[in-house]
Amino acid sequence: MGLETHRKQLTVNNSTFQYYDLTSVASPAQLARLPFSLKILLENLIRHYDGENITQSHIDAVVNWDANAAPSTEIAFTPSRVVLQDFTGVPAVVDLAAMRDAMANLGGDVDKINPLSPAELVIDHSVMVDHFGSDQALDLNTKLEFNRNKERYGFLRWGQSAFDNFKVVPPNTGIVHQVNLEYLARVIFDQNAQGEPVAYPDTVVGTDSHTTMINGIGVLGWGVGGIEAEAAMLGQPITMLIPEVVGFELTGKLAPGATATDLVLKVVKMLRDLGVVGKFVEFFGEGLDHLPLADRATIANMAPEYGATCGIFPIDQETLEYLRLSGREAAHIDLIEAYAKAQTMYRDVGVTADYSDKLTLDLATVVPALAGPKRPQDYLFLDQVPETVTRLLDEAKADKAVDIHINGQDVTLNDGDVVVAAITSCTNTSNPSVIMGAGLLAKNAAEKGLVSKPWVKTSLAPGSMVVTDYLRSAGLLTYLEDLGFDVVGYGCTTCIGNSGPLPPAVESAISANDMNVSSVLSGNRNFEGRIHAQVKMNFLASPPLVVAYALAGTTKIDFKAEPLGQDQAGNDVYLADIWPSQQSINDTVKQTISREMFIDNYKNVYAGDARWQSVAVTESKTFNWDSASTYIQNPPYFDGMTKQAPGIPEIQQAKVLLKLGDMVTTDHISPAGSIAPDSPAAKYLREHGVADNDFNSYGSRRGNHQVMMRGTFANIRLRNQLAPGTEGGWTTHYPSGEVMTVFDAAMRYQDEKVPLVVFAGKEYGAGSSRDWAAKGTNLLGVKAVVTESYERIHRSNLIGMGVLPLQFKAGDSHESLGITGDEEISVSGLVRGAKTVTLILEKAGQSKTVTVDVRIDTPKEWDYYENGGILHYVLRQLA
Known part of the structure; x- marks a missing residue:
């Protein structure tokens, strides 16, 4: 099979493009039954066909995909581009810089370490909500952000000049996924890497699990670990099994009062109940006729929360209208439409593909809801919240009331x-829709004289500057500000733990009385310890409900029966009295948002403001590492590396570092929030001259392995069963029996030349796609992790860092084996391609064995593991 056989010409507006024709390999009937997402994978295989890594059999496997069969065929997927955010992007660029040094040491050409496809990084994770409730909040937070992160920003500016195909969107622009949706997404590329006019689908992997938001616009993409993204940047395909595809049919339309947030929380609940981990989800049905692009993007965004690899929507008229609105060029939109129709990738209302499984939701049945207090799938109807909170507080024997003085008022918390x-x-x-809803609710509340409760820390962090423009144009920003929802920054802020300090009086009351308080946020993550270290209950809600809870000041309120407050005449005001009508929301959106807003805000997107332009940068091919830096350090991954791969390591007489329960997330493994003052990371920073108030966050220091390995397994909510009665990063060292920090124990084991193993329960590694959850595990000396099940990204990240992922067979667990932590663990039978190995557990002269599955799922993953990790594999290939 030659590539030329499948190339055709597509002429659009007098411009001619080559494209790889799906009808050259599949009949109309075969294409009709293929899900939209698999058509994109099929085109990717045809275009990258080489007869070796991609063969005719791979193409045939997609064409003849059996919706009812378990995934069995491995394919190589080559994404068109990579998108990064700064928390995960900085260590990715650190690794590329370190690879250039390693390449030089191996006698190779450092210019080979260079992104081969477009890589775009958006700085959006570094702004923290130190200041709020003031028109100065944005400026003050931005000043702090630049002061704290000048080393990192200087490093990224070096990367932008040192690497080809690498662009940086400066701070204060927007959230990476929104910038991706509004500006970066091509939907269809119009030229290849050589500059030839070739049309092909925009596909993307990103170093944030919510990269899936781009699925809302018909772009196939998902989150990967930073190490996997780096390999993709260097031209390595992503190996994957042709997935199961779950069809999610939407019918009807949302009822008045229901928001896109309410819809996505319902979708998360339904798909979690079904079980879609490792699967694609594809949305179809006549309900799409009534679902705006922004609502589609909201649903696609939370694919990690419902567990899927992606949650994709097809290209249709709504897609094209959004592209026009967001400032894309007319000629490019015409190409997208023509290409999608030529490749049967344009939504055809009369055709339904085959799916591995199907769900149906009538949009009219969606009602106001929240999720919490610990997981995105903990779905609650709005009227269930007060009884749920009351029950949880009763169970915790939490009924404290503490008098505090705040903002000139004496109040009770x-x-x-x-x-x-x-x-x-x-x-x-x-x-x-939901942002305007929040603005209109704030307007109605402010006009009745309602105010947010003084103990509530309020904040607004828009997804892009366009949002501020349309809120201001609609005359609604001022009402949000009246209630304390001033713009605090353009970034992820509270949802990733950058919520900043609580007011001192509130913080003191909580600490002194061990209070059980709540957060309500319009985010996608509410895992323990994520939002704020002192806040135990966290609820996901729509922006209008966030405003409502700020007015109420408590999660125990029954909105139907209890008023939010009183108006100027002393009359009770209920939520129903100020909730905006759907018509008013729709009218405001239609009258306010314009194409010009997008064009104006993105015309100089890479230039940045005066602060960004003043960041110093030295141009050079290799980075000049500063040994005194506490932000950027040369990682030790390539120390002593040779051109020959080391092969499969032996794991003998390992000790157990941690024994963990179910649902240990990447937040538990590698926290991105604040650095606790009594932690090993804090000790390291003080030893290097950093004052406590300059610690910044773990996320901001991801470019320094010394900080990050000390933060691994340091989350304050981690419960290690080897250190009963403790919470946080503690373990017991054996055979001494001493309780110490996980980091100190790991370093002691390293001095003793003892390898380590981690045991855990189900859904290990759920949550954000943090590469440092795997990198830190590796640097602590962990050689294998044994769990009951994994979330997709973390499993592949462990392999990417040379850590062996093992999985108990059904019915087995560390509980059933009675593991106490003082055993010695050995692995027997580990050879390339092994599906199972034997764990040998020795203790006090006694020995027991158990067979476990090897979760190295593809030949390419075996290549990575044999090389000691994905970066070592790539480096050896390039050298």
Whole structure:
């Protein structure tokens, strides 16, 4: 099979493009039954066909995809581009810089370490909500952001000049997923890497799990670990099994009062109940006729929360209208439409593909809802919240009421009160309907004289500057500001733990009385310890409900029966009295948002403001590492590396570092929030002259392995069963029996030349796609992780860092084996391609064995593991 056989010409507006024709390999009937997402994979295989890594059999496997069969065929997927955010992007660029040094040491050409496809990084994770409730908040937070991160920003500016195909969107622009949706997404590329006019689908992987937001615009993409993204930047395909594809049919239309947030929380609940981990989800049905692009993007955004690899929508008229609105060129939109129709990738209302499984939701049945207090799938009807909170507080024996003085007022703070109300994160701060809804509710509340409760920390962090423009144009920003929802920054803020400090009086009351308080945010993550270290209950809600809870000040309120407050005449005001009508929201959106807003805000997107332009940068091919830096350090991954791969390591007489339960997330493994003052990371920073108030966050210091390895397994909510009675990063060292920090124990084991193993339960590694959860595990000396199940990204990240992922067979667990932590663990039978190995557990002269599955799922993953990791594999290939 030659590539030329499948190339055709597509002429659009007098311009001619080559494209790889799906009808050259599949009949109309075969294409009709293929899901939209698999057509994109099929085109990718045809275009990259080489007869070796991609063969005719791979193409045939997609064409003849059996919706009812378990995935069995491995394919190589080559994404068109890579998108990064700064928390995960900085270590990715650090690794590329370190690879250039390693390449030089191996006698190779450093210019080979260079992105081969477009890589775009958006700085959006570094702004923290130190200041709020003031028209100065944005400026003050931005000043702090630049002061804290000048080393990182200087490093990124070096990367932008040192690497080809690498662009940086400066701070204060927007959230990566929104910038991706509004500006970066091509939907269809119009030229290849050589500059030839070739049309092909825009596909993307990103170093943030919510990269899936781009699925809302018909772009196939998902989150990967930073190490996997780096390999993609260097031209390595992503190996994957042809997935199961779950069809999610939408019918009807949303009822008045229901928001896109309510819809996505329902979708998360339904898909979690079905079980879609490792699967594609594809949305179809006549309900799409009534679902705006922003609502589609909201649903696509939360694919990690419902567990899927992606949650994709087809290209249709709504896609094209959004592209026009967001400032894309007319000629390019015409190409997208013509290409999609030529490749049967344009939504055809009369055709339904085959799916591995199907769900149906009537949009009219969606009602106001929240998720919490610990997981995105903990779905609650709005009227269930007060009884749920009351029950949880009763179970925790939390009924405290503490008098505090704040903002010139004497008030009482109660368990269950809302101390953080944040309109934040990519899920919703980019959706005009819910943002306008929040603005209109704020207007109605302010006009009745309602105010936010003084103990509530309020904030608004828009997804892009376009959002501020349309709120201001609609005359609604001032009403949000009246209630304390001033713009605090353009970034992820509260949803990733950058919520900043609580007011001192609130913080003191919570600490002194061990209070059980809440946050309500329009985000996508509410795992334990994520939002704020002092806030135990966290609820996801729509932006209008975030405002409502700020007015109420408590999660115990029954909105139907209890008023939010009183108006100027002393009359009770209920939520129903100020909730905006759907018609008013729709009219405001239609009258306010314009194409010109997008064009104006993105015309100089890479230039940045005066602060960004003043960041010093030295141009050079290799980076000049500063040994005194506490932000950027040369990682030790390539120390002593040779051109020959080391092969499969032996794991003998390892000790157990941690024994963990179910649902240990990447937040638990590698926290991105604040650095606790009594932590090993804090000790390291003080030893290097950093004052406590300059610690910044773990996320901001991801370019320094010394900080990050000390933060691994350091989350304050981690519960290690080897250190009973503790919470946080503690373990017991054996055979001494001493309880110490996980980091100190790991370093002691390293001095003793003892390898380590981690045991855990189900859904290990759920949550954000943090490469440092795997990198830190590796640097602590962990050689294998044994769990009951994994989330997709973390499993592949462990392999990418040379850590062996093992999985108990059904019915087995560390509980059933009675593991106490003082055993010695050995692995027997580990050879390339092994599906199972034997774990040998020795203790006090006694030995027991158990067979476990090897979760190295593809030949390419075996290549990575044999090389000690994905970066080592790529480096050896290039050298």
